[in-house]
Amino acid sequence: MPTPDDDQFETYLRQFRPVVPDPLPVASRPPVRLWLWPLAATAAVALVIAAALAMRLHHKPARSTGGQRPAAVEQLTSAQPLTLRRADDLLAHAPSFEAAMDGLAFQSEQTQVPPGSESALETLGKENLQP
């Protein structure tokens, strides 16, 4: 038969709380949900396609109806050196991808050497190479 003293002593003992142990080793590892992988891959691909389409639409102005090349293509074919920035600018402003590529392809033919200078090809042509 428990006495009031027992009850009091039990209450005292219950004030001591067992120390909380470390978490379970398996619980600390995040769960791997295998069924999510195909879903995540599909979402990533869709995102990339959507981003590419958005960029293309954003950079593509209204197609000109005239038969002449627009000014942007003219700029490309000028004597300025072709840089990545210029190519990017051209692609952004060209009426179509094909037009931009045309401009890039024919630029080298129209590049002119400034007066008083000569091209590297000409200089090499003057070299008297001994066999």
Place this chain on the structure above:
Amino acid sequence: MRPADGDKSTLEGLYRQHGAQLVLFASALTGERSRAQDMVHQVFVKLLERGSLGHAEDAKAYLFTSVRNAVLNDAKVRARHVALDSETAWFDPPDRDYAAERNLRRAMGALSEDQREVVVLHIWGEMTFFQIAQVLGISANTAASRYRYALARLRDVMSAREEPCANA
């Protein structure tokens, strides 16, 4: 078999709910808190691999029984007389009274293993004598009887330590 997410979260919930009590119970049997924690982890890892508690009606009693079996099957524990580790705290004492915590552990060490089991299960495991009887494979009367003797012994040992301090 991989456990379903529901079973896994149930087991993790049981660990959060009873983990501290189970480790204390295992500590009372092994004498070492770190070994006790390892054993409780082993029990839960096996249960997680298996996927559930099976058909256990009383999950808490089942967990205490599993931990007890794991401890008793451990050769290193069986091979030696259990002396309680005096270095590691088992309890968070009220009012950060760590001297009282050490005193309680010392008194626990003065109990026989049978008595220690019953005290831990009843006071900190919050189990009835019927549940304790299930875990230990004894009758509920025997569990209650052991508990009364254990409580009296615990009080004697603890007060014997406290008296000189109270007089000082």
